[in-house]
Amino acid sequence: MMKILVIGGTRFFGIHMVKELLKNGHDVTIATRGNTPDEFGDKVKRIVLERTNQASMKAALSGTHYDVVIDKIAYCSNDIKYVMEAVDCDKYIHMSSTAVYDPKHMNTVESDFDEMANELVWCDRGAFPYAQIKRHAEYALAQEYSDRNWIAVRYPFVIGEDDYTKRLLFYVEHTMKSIPMNIDNVDCQMGYIRSDEAGKFMAFLVDKEVNGAFNGCSEGTISIREIIDYVEQKTGTKAIIDEAGDRAPYNGEAEYSINIEKAKALGFEFSVLKEWIYELLDYYIKLVEETRN
Numbered sequence: 001m002m003k004i005l006v007i008g009g010t011r012f013f014g015i016h017m018v019k020e021l022l023k024n025g026h027d028v029t030i031a032t033r034g035n036t037p038d039e040f041g042d043k044v045k046r047i048v049l050e051r052t053n054q055a056s057m058k059a060a061l062s063g064t065h066y067d068v069v070i071d072k073i074a075y076c077s078n079d080i081k082y083v084m085e086a087v088d089c090d091k092y093i094h095m096s097s098t099a100v101y102d103p104k105h106m107n108t109v110e111s112d113f114d115e116m117a118n119e120l121v122w123c124d125r126g127a128f129p130y131a132q133i134k135r136h137a138e139y140a141l142a143q144e145y146s147d148r149n150w151i152a153v154r155y156p157f158v159i160g161e162d163d164y165t166k167r168l169l170f171y172v173e174h175t176m177k178s179i180p181m182n183i184d185n186v187d188c189q190m191g192y193i194r195s196d197e198a199g200k201f202m203a204f205l206v207d208k209e210v211n212g213a214f215n216g217c218s219e220g221t222i223s224i225r226e227i228i229d230y231v232e233q234k235t236g237t238k239a240i241i242d243e244a245g246d247r248a249p250y251n252g253e254a255e256y257s258i259n260i261e262k263a264k265a266l267g268f269e270f271s272v273l274k275e276w277i278y279e280l281l282d283y284y285i286k287l288v289e290e291t292r293n
Helices: 013-023 054-061 077-084 130-144 167-176 195-207 224-235 277-292
Strands: 003-007 027-032 045-048 065-071 088-095 150-154 157-159 192-194 212-215
Touching: 003 013, 013 027, 013 195, 045 054, 054 077, 065 077, 065 195, 077 088, 077 130, 088 130, 088 195, 130 150, 150 195, 157 167, 157 195, 167 224, 167 277, 192 195, 224 277
Parallel strands: 003 027, 003 065, 027 045, 065 088, 088 150, 150 212, 157 192
Antiparallel strands: none
């Protein structure tokens, strides 16, 4: 059993992660602002803090040792500083993103992003666009805290029935309702990871004697056109792709795939994307049909 602090963890794939940690018998403490109810009852301990406030982080986390800290909600370099200077732990796991790759491409590997290549800027979340913010978070880990034992987990889009962003649902609903969509990458192959796997992989890493960056992604890729074609065939509807339409949520993404050989070498098996994504699309199709009735 390990003593684990989860910063965040009450939403989306963080819930799957905490469930996996508890199933594996770990002693879990959740640190949040206390605004989001969770389903864990007395199975976890709780700490209330403000993630973006250095004084709050220090007051809440100082004086206690954790075997592992999993930080689901560190976005910028200051977030990294606030936790690293407040908490005592043997391992720190940072929820990063494949957005750090500039750009992503087919067979994107961890070394495609060099955490030492650019100067670190200490910044808050609103200082730069999302991808740049996430890069500075990793710059902070590599350049300022190289003496600490840390892992940065990089995921592409996380999807599932519990996806609160509703980005994949956008394509299903617009297709079924013939609402015009502005899609700038309809034929680009892209990667995704299922929400339960995203949580389980982070939980899997807690007792592995490794550090540095790890990609996580379902096996294989799919294009938006393949997704739309499936919805059209299942529902008898017709998508309208028009530059004047609603801007699609995955716009701006180049064609890419995420190499996961490093993670697989640890023994983690990711699912095959096309073995489950159509079932997810069926779920969304049913959801849209129910809202019509």
